[in-house]
Structure formats: structure tokens, C-alpha cells
Amino acid sequence: MKPKLRIHHTAIFVMVGLIILVSRLAYIQLFATESFSKHHVNLIEESVQQRTQGIVLDNGRGRFVDRNGDPLYNDYYPSLILFPFLKQMEWPVDEVARIIGTRKSYLEETVQLAEGPVVLGGDQPLRLSETQMNELNDLKVPGIIATYYETDNNSISAEHFIGIVRENEELLKERYEEKLEKGYISTRTPIGITGLQRAFDEFLVQEGEAKLLYHVDNQGQPLFGLNVKYTAPSNPFYPLVINTTLEKKVQDEAERLIDESGLKKGGLVLLDIQSRDVLAMVSRPHMDMGNPFQNDGGKNYMILPQVPGSIFKIVTATAAIENVDLRGRRFNCDLNLYGDKPASRLLGQLDFVDSFAQSCNNTFAELANEMISVNDNIIDEYAEKLGLTTPVGWNGEVFHYRSFSHFPEEVASIIWKDERDKGAERAIAQTAIGQKEVRISPLAVANMVATIADDGRVKQVRGVDKIIYKNGAVLFEFPKQTLADEKLSPYTISKLQQLLREVVESGTGKVFRTLPYTVAGKSGTAEIGSTGYENKWFVGYFPVERPRYALVVVNMQVNSWETQTNDVFADMVKIIHNLNNDL
Template structure:
């Protein structure tokens, strides 16, 4: 009887052990990700207890210039500190040596080191950006071989000397936009509500192409005593996808972009913009906006990050280009007709900028000298409706940046927030003479962006054909195979625009501006240039100020570039910063 009880006991224990082993097998192999009513992920948690990692690259796509040079995505070496068990010598000696190598302030280093109970990177205070190590610092830290102190390569999205900041834009958290615009990615788990997505510029418009398939991180595996596990140690975890992240190939020329940025700084343009277009197809080669901003420190109430190159402001006498084209198209002025300018118009308190007037001059001479009175008299003969029609044909009063309809029938533009500008308030032509006279000199309600102004020049050079400036040429896989291309667009053919005769005539008048008119200082430039100046009256903080403009092209013999420069809110009688910057930009392009 006793033997039978022992035998049944052993059998029961065997059965219980079998059930337990089976349950463990089920948990570990078959249903490891969902255990008990609390759905505890055993594998995930076990790995989390011994794997401690830090992100090195978000996996987001990067921007490149037309020549393949990177605009974003700077790879730097940085110190990564893992919380591992260290000897007293490592703590007192090795860590102090690392601090000296870094040139770290004692308090900052102590705060960093004492609180390193999770993997941490040595970063700039405030931004969390990795502090780059030079080659000597990296070598010396590696030689110390302090446990858990690793020199790793990481990616800073925006380089310290980042270019084209306003065109590229910046990223940030926007849970509402993720929910409304990227619901599918949110449900798949490729995005979370805290993900950083494009908030402005190309970062925003190209967001669907920039989203990656996973980050690259580094992990250190430790045992229960926080000591590195032999054989595992530091491991790099990467998606390993041969196609992602994608590469956004812009039309920007990084060399030209940097030169134009320096030139605007040297010219003392604190607020304004410059645009350089390829005269052949209106591709954006450089797009600069001032003031500058830090993409890592965005202040919502500070508009410095706004791209002034695509914002519309009063163009002043630059708009006389459209008035002159309308007058020629309508035939309301004879080629040899002369006008009288004695400095005043006689109505509305309207005067010419030149005290005493320009005397007897033709319309061509009035264009070169930028005579307000002559253009006011021309506008008396021209209807507001016809002026608006011609301006539209020239690419004004509408968005000109590269745009297409998406699958949902909505317009998608490469340029974030481009303003279309206007000719008359409410975009309804006015036949009131006083309004038309002010409109003739680019004041009153006229608004034009630097991009439109530069594109206007390209339109004239192409006989009235209006191009749609693009800033992105294509998107490529990691293998450099094209995933999506954006071909050159024409907004209006030459048949739908102004005549080639008028276009060429205005182009010649721009040459006269430099020969005998307001652009004479450009005669000393390396190239023979042509253009049109503009000065628009405005107010800043209750004081009178002006927007200084100069737009044009060069070289005259074989136009390669169309350029627009605006210096905003300058003193009324201050130096012409826009003209000086235009000259220096053209000289820099001539030296290419």
C-alpha cells in the first residue's frame, strides 16, 4: 500500500511538472507576447531589463543639393555613457580624465555623470544636441577604455553651419496634424503622437517622403549586476533597409546658397530676402531669408523662421515692369511719344521722387529713371482690369511655385506657405483713378514676393512663357534610383502670356536702367547686367521706412541667372543695400 502511495505521488508530481513545463513552453515560445490578463510582454520586458540603448539616427530622409551635397544630416562623433558597474579606478581616474578631455565644466560633468542611470549622450544644454568630438578627443577617450564610455557616430539633422534654413524648415511635435494627416502611419505604429514631423518649409511639404522605416540605435547588454555581458556588449541596431531612408534632391546649389547668405550679411540686410533662379527653367538655385533662425530653438511667437522669399510685400517701382508691359501690349503709348514730368502730378498729392522732375522723357526713359509722374499719366489711359490681366500673365497675383494636384484633387505645393500677392485689394480691379495711380508705382495694395519678382524676369527672358519654379527635382532611394521625379512645369505658355515682342522690349529697357538709369552703379560689375530698382514706402513702429528692391538678370549677352533682392524696413535716405547685394551676388555667380 505504501509503495502504491509513493507511486501515485510520483505520478502526480510528474503530471504537474509536465503541465508546468508545457505552460512555460507556451509562454516562452508560442504566446510570449501576451501573458495573463495584464498582457505582460515577457520577451520585451526581459530584453528591457538587460538592454539599454540610445538613438543615433532617427531614420528620417535627408536633403541634398543639385550636385548631391548633403544639406541636412551631419554625422558627428559623440560620447555615449552607459550605466554599467565600474571599478573605483574607473570612477575616480577614467571619468575625470574624460571630463578633462572634453573640457567639461566640473558641475556640468558631475550632473551628467551622477544622473547617468540610463544611457546618456554628452549634449549641449538646452537643445540636447550631441557635442561633436574632434579626432583627438575621440582617440584619447577610446584609449582610456573606461567601461560603458563609448565614442559613437550620431546624426545631427541640422549641421552647425546649416544653409538654406528657411527653405528647408524644421521639425517638431504636432499631435493634431499626425492624427488628421497621418492616421494610417499612426495606426501602423510607424508614427506616434510624440513623433517629430515637418513643421515648416520642405520638412513639412515633403513629409510623406521623409518618414523612415526605423531608427538606428546602440544598445549595451548587461547582466543583473549592471555589468556588460561578454559577447554581447555594445550592439548597433539598424533597420538595414536597402531603400530607406529616402534622399530628397533639391534644385539648390549649396555653394551658391552659402555665398548669397554671406552677401546679404555683408550688405547689412537685417530683414529681407534674395532669390536666384536658373534663367533656363526657373529652378531655385538659392533662396535666402533674413533674419536668421535656429531650427533647434523655435519660438512660436517669433516669426524669424518665416520664409520672406515667398512672402508678398509692396514692390515699389519694380511693379512698373508690369505697367510698362501692359502699356505696350495695349498700344496706349507710341514708341516715340514723350511725357512731361515737373515733379508733381497735380492730383492726389502725388509727386515724383526727383524734386523738380525729369523734364521731357519717353516711357523707356521713364522706366530707366523710375519716373513716378510718367507712369501715373500712363495709368490714366490703362484700365485696372487690363493691368490686372497683364500682371497675371506675367506670373503676378498668383502662386508660381511648383504645384500639382494630388490623388484627392487638392493642390500640393513644394513651397510651404507661398503667398500669391495681389494687385488690387480683394483682387478686384479698381477703376478709381486715384487708386490706379498709386498702383502704377507698386504702392497702395500691390503685393509681390521676391520669388514672383525673380520669376517675372525669367518670364520676360522666355518671351512671355511663365515657368513654375521648383525647389525639389526628385526623390531617390538609398540606392540612388529615382522614386519620384518632379519635372519642369510651365504655368502659362507663350501663347497665353504677353507677346514675345513686348517681353524682349522690356528686357531691353532693363538694360537701359543700368546704362543710364537708377542701376548705373552696376556698370562696375563683372558681367553686363540688366534690371529694375524699386523703393516702396512703409512704416515701422510709427516711423517712415522703405523696402529696397532690385531685380534683374545677367549676363546680358547670354542670360544665366535671374535674381531678386529685397531689403525690408530700411531708413528712407539710407544706402541702397539691395542694389549692392544684387551686384555682389552677380559677381559671385560670374566667378563660379
């Protein structure tokens, strides 16, 4: 190639490259300044941030509190924020120290060590009163600002109940395509993945942080004077607060108790019988926040169906009370489940009440086969009357949601997987005592016993009481709702209450006779396939005279000799009694 031609081609190549580069720069400067690349980066904000120091007061996502308004994580209260440029000016350190009741030297040292804005108290900020906050702000000193600040206490009460928040661009686009297109949120906005965080995500999703900002030069000195700017989303009603039904003191004690007991898999549910509110819910294993779905730690086992074992005899007993003449009838409890071999516990001839109290398998296998020979749907019908055939969590209409659920991950109970089992005596026998394919969640079990204690009223279980605006006004209040229209007869309910009480008086729950509250309930031991492990349950309500609480504890996949279930149930009753006495 001739030299001139080569130079000519090179010049054209360079010119085309420059045109492309200039065009790209022009596009970025003129058209993509607020939404650059697939990540929708705001270049103006990024350039400002290079010359900005600041502190995030809250991340803009809604918060969760317990029934009394106490935070379940990340507390939010008035705090004192000091800016580093105070070290270059005279400021009323004596007056500030007097207002907040601390040492002058502590304030001076905090400012001298500050490289950016700092919250007084560090990881555990000093909690100010409203009066102190107003007095400090009345000083009108640049760099001294008292305001509400969200603390990260690295501790979450009811981690599975509350759930987790993560960045998930695909899921975010699916949920909030319009908000994303309008720039209200970015692809990096965290969203709720599990628990209440998932259920209430649309009410919680952040549309911007609240910050205190000031601009600095390349030496870190303030530009444009000493002005500190407050920035936050313009809507004064947000972020919202989700007022849950939990009682934080009870929840914290329940978590401590479960962990100290050594219970590795399982947990507990505590319900208020009248309102059917969740007062405490603990699921184990613990959730690893760094990798929440590792080793099933992200699952809330309290809302997932488990093998119930003899807990299910409550259903079989209910059907028998209403459909079988039990007067004077006795059952051979020296026989096993199928009536063809000796039982592992030789209990002799027992009537119906004692059969329930001693959890005699043969009695309920015999009764179930007898009833199903007349009506093969009878177990299903009474499971429905006790609220077991559908999810039990609150579900209803909330604004544009036709079917809003407090527990979107809850799975309904299973009674039969194969309808042909209703024609097989052994399958019926196993189903009658909560084995075979029977699966019920601990939440549904607790609600079933609460239904019996509440004279047969089948209600939905609430996890949240109301949604509250930032200013304290109520956005939405969740009404108490029934789960099934048909109630069991007063006689049946009275008989079931007697059966559950007899378990504690003379049966498998005698260990609970000395508790400070009188308890009625039912134990359950479920074989887990051929693993050799068992699920161990106890569910009950108390005090019997005026039922207030329904509690279920389950220890999953354990050896037959392990006793954490009974220990946790008994200690939990004692804790609630002590807390009530302290109020």
C-alpha cells in the same frame, strides 16, 4: 461601529484595492505591453532599454541634400564606432590605427574614457572611405564597427527653405492616424511644420531609428557575450533623400553675405532661368530654433507678398507696350505721381524708355489711367501673363496627391483689394507704381524677371528636383512645368529686355555697370503705409548676352538712406562669377 464590523469593512476595502491593483497589473502585462497609456509607450522596449547601451546611427527621418548630393544639414558618412568593453579585451589597436591613419595612443585613450559607445572624432567624426570601412569590418572584432553615421553639425543651410520639425501630437494624428494605430509611429514622432519639411513630410516621417545596441548588467558589463546588435526599420529603401535644387556653395555664400551686410529683414532669391530652379533662398530675420515663431523669425518672407513699389512698373510697362502708341510720346517727369505738384526729383520731359530707366512715377500713373479707362482689367491681364496672379511654386500630381506643392506656405500676389479702386484715378496711379494694395512675393518677382529673360516663357519654380531611395534609385522626379499658356509677343519681350538693360546703362541701376557680368534689372522703393519706412528692391538677370540667373534682393522696412540692397545684389553677382570661374 463595532470593532468586528470595522475590521470586516476594512478587509473588504483592502481586498477590493488589491483586486483593482492586480487587474491593472495583469492588463499592463498581458494587453498593454506595446501601447501603454495615451502616449502609446512600448513597455517591453522600455524595460529592455534599462539594460541596454547603444548609439543611434540615424534618426530614421529622410534627409535633404543639394543639387550635387551635398547634405544641407546633418552629414551622413562612414564613421568608426568603438564600444567600451574593448578595454576588457585584447584588440588589434595597431591595425585599426594603420587603417584609419591615426595614433595608437589616441584610440586607446578614446576607449579608456568611454562610458558608452563612442564615435571616433566626437562632434566631428572622422570621415572614413568605403575602403577603410570595409577593412575595419573585415577584422571582425566585437566592439569595432564602421558604418554610416548621421552627424549633427548644428548648422542648417537655408533654414527657412528647409523648415522645421517638431513634436505635435494633434497634427500628427490628423496626418497619420492609420500609421499611429498600427504602431508604425508614436505620438512623440517629430513631423514637418514649415518649409520643405512640411511639404515632403509624408516622404520623410521616421518609422524607427537605426541603432547599434548591446545589453549590460548592473555594473555596465556586457551580457550575452560581446554581441552588438543592429536594429533598424526593415524597409531597405528608407529613409528617403530629398534632392533639392539648391547649390550649397552659393547658398552658404548668400547667407554669409546677407548677414555681413546688416540686412535685418528681407533676403534674396536666386533662380536658374532655364530650369526655373531655386539655387539660393535666404530669409531674415534668422529663425530661433528654440522658439522659431518668436518675432516672426519662422516666416519665410521670400514666399510671402510684400509691397513692391517701382518693381511693379514692369507690369504697367508691359501693358503699355502692347496697348498704347508710344512713338514720339513724352511725359512730364517734373510732376509728381498725381500730376498736381512738382516731383521730388525733377527729371524734365522724358520718353517712355527713359521714364522707365529713371523710374518716373507720373509716366506710369498717366499710362495706367489711360489704359484702365478702356479696359479696367488690363493690369490684371498683364500681371497674369507675367505669372503674378497665382502662386509660382511647383504644383502638380505626385502619386495620390492631386495638388502637391513645393512651397505650401506661399501666398499669391495681390493687385487690387477693392474693385472700386479701378474707377479712382489716384488709386490707379498708386497701383501702377506698386503701391496701394499691391503685394508680390520676392519669389514671384524673381520669376517674373526670369520669364522676361527666358523670352516670355512662364514656368513654375522648383525647390526639389527628385526624391531618392536610400539605395540611390529615383522614386519620383519633378518635371519642369509651365505656369501660364499665353506668351507675350517677341516684340514685347524684346522691348522689356531693352527697358531692363537701360535701367543699368543710364538709369537708377547705374551702380551695376561695372560688375563682371552684364546686368539688366529694375530698382524699387516702396513706402510702407505711413510708417516712414521703405522696402528697397533690386531685381535683375545676368549675363545679359546669355541669361542664366535671375536675382532679387529686398531689404524690408528700412530707412531711405540704407543701401544694403544694392550692395548685396552687386556682391552676389561677383560671388557667382567667382564660383563659376573656380569650377
